[in-house]
Amino acid sequence: MCLGMLRADEWKPPNKIKDVLALVRATLEAPQPDDAVEASAADEFKNNRPAFDKKAREWVAQYAQAS
Numbered sequence: 001m002c003l004g005m006l007r008a009d010e011w012k013p014p015n016k017i018k019d020v021l022a023l024v025r026a027t028l029e030a031p032q033p034d035d036a037v038e039a040s041a042a043d044e045f046k047n048n049r050p051a052f053d054k055k056a057r058e059w060v061a062q063y064a065q066a067s
Contacts, residue, residue: 004010005023036042044052 005020033042033045
């Protein structure tokens with residue numbers, strides 16, 4: 001996830017955590033694969049969405065389970 005607001009040259013003291021979280025939520029709801037940190041994931045997202053979704057489900061099952 002690439003959030004311009006969090007870059008050192010964009011961050012301003014008046015930024016509020018609620019604004020950062022709103023930006024994170026918006027990015028999760030509408031990904032921007034052309035501005036991705038991980039190029040291979042963005043490529044798969046754009047060109048092979050079923051494989052991307054399958055891998056995402058696998059990673060959630062593996063890494064995001066509640067303890």
